[in-house]
Amino acid sequence: MDASSDTEGMFEAIRRAALEPEAWFDVQERTAAFMGAFSTQLASVDHAHGNATWTRTTRRLEYDDYFCEFMPDAEPVHFAMTHPNWRVFCDYDYIDEPAIARSEFYRLCQSFNLSYRLALRLVDTPDVSRALVFLWRTDQGHAQRQEFEKLGQIEQQLRLAAHVSSTLSDAAVPMRGLLEGLEHAAVAAAILEPGGRVLHANGRAEAIFRAGDGLGVRRGHLEAGHAASSRQLVSLMAGAGRTLRDATGGAGGGTIRIPRPSRRAPYAVTVAPLAQEHRFLAPDRCLLLVLIRDPAVAAATSAAGMRQAFGFTAAEAAVCQIFVRGVAIPEIAARRGVAEATVRQQIKTVMSKLGVSRQAELMRLLLTFEGQ
Template sequence: MSDAHTQLVDRIYEAAVLPELWPEVLMDLARYGGADAAVLFATDLDSSRFITTANFADTIRAYIEEGWFARTDRTRRLLAKRHAGFVTDLDVFTPEEFAREPVFREFLNPRGFGMGAASVITVPTGDQLVFDVERLTERGPIPPDAVGRLDSVRPHLARAATLSARLRMQTVRAAAQALETVGLPAAVLGRKGRVLAMNRSCEGLLCDLILDGPRLVLTDPAADRLLADALDAVSTEGGRPARSIPVAGRDGQPPTILHLLPIRRAAADLFAAAEAIAVFTPLAMKHVPGLSILEGLFDLTAAEARVARGIAGGSTVAGLSAEFGTSSATVRSQLKAVMAKTGTTRQAELVQLLAGAALPVR
């Protein structure tokens, strides 16, 4: 093998452990395969899950924003090919189809690109990853010898992707087990709320508090609706960094707060199915918690925590307005935010929740 091949393989395995190196490795891969840019994405076509070379970043973002994943069957044709190697566009399109395909004529060609080769790799999480190299149109199709070079490193790409996926899953599972040591039930959730791992304390909540199905389900219907909304938000770019959901007490069980903690996305996260960690905190206190506890339990701002504590302590909106030196409208607005974040609809429910009493069954 050539020095270029050996150096690229070494870099691929280095990126498996140091995922921030993938953009540079993709550039090396593109050059080795006679191309000019590259992108790595997941076949669920989630716009937040891709890694790209710097010179293709604007193009791939525009591709996503303009909805081209849904407007062309380029990726679907690649998947249907089921080829254990790299496939060029001319392998999945006839020359006539290629000439009239809108994704080339209307999007890639005006940007100088339009000659690509890609390969699909399945990782242990069940995800399918696509390594795609793109060549400038003026240079013509990717030649067979370049495809052969790409095929020669594909086994290393597959092993590196597998290693990255396993390392990421070990990391998030370790986080759940770490919470076990302090007595907190926790579960690692994948996309759409699918349970990937639970610690023993969380397993103890099955049937009473949670159900194991296609996704994590709460036995409290109202709380489960909030969880479903939160899970949708987790996969949305720019969504809230965390969400706290109150779960009604039942059958002698105290009310519980479910903290949904998204796993922050980076290049590494393309290789892990995990999206969030769900942590359950039993609320067994019999007094109104302090401000810092309120902020942490329910993601409240300092001002919202003051209002929550005041209402739970028996104060009125007018009384709090006078005490804080703000308008009643401001206090009402803050109280409305508190009730939205705690999942309550009446002040009486808020008082019961913060006092540790069982939430009313909805």
């Protein structure tokens, strides 16, 4: 493969990264090759909260654990914090070789043979430095004029992709759309992390939490008032999270009943693995869908209910009703009297509407919805 093909592949990876956070792995590898760097690091440092740091370093994954410990007091972080409008910097902007020899941070870097860096700020976020850092080994030396010139060729594209990726990540539109759809179907629903932290909840779920009749949110985490039920809930959420992290394909989750102090009929709470979310400049996280059924409130679970809840077309709802029974795509196409390609496209559209990327995630979500 010639150099022009490599360069075009790099720019294509950058374009994909704007919409696909997981594509930043590819961007790191390709830009490192373009720059002649040994490794790259995506880094986010929150200056307003004690320089809390998240990093992902290629070819030196073990470096990140040590790096985050030393980073809050490191020289490059201090430089970024005291220069809030920084755009690009290298080591020699804030330190010289004698000071490098005395620096605890640089001794750590050199123990991994990562001595020199050139950092590009990706997103102009107040009080937060979010950057792509190119790293060179000791024997390669620090960044020279040619590295700065190369960075200038890709800086604009990287920053644009990062801006789009950051904006989409903050918006979480597909997840909120899913919750709003369930709201229309009279289903109380929330999206949580496996540890119980509530990320999003629709109006029906929020009303249940505010009532505090057996379920509530304390310090941002979902809790059950009944001790035994609370332990069950914690166990269900942890198990569903493991299903996603380990990619076992197992069912995960389940349904439990939560007693209510009011002595009304218990809530039926269903926990299901939803998706593993790839985020920009943050660690991947597992997302759980929690559905809360009050026996006094009827939920729509028919094809019409799916159409109302998720905005499916009649054809998409019909396909989902067959798909959820475990029927393979060729058989669905035969039953529907359409081409397999049509069914595949309908399923792809349905997954897009629900904010999931794999058929296993779609199956879990549809089964959970039907269970209501």
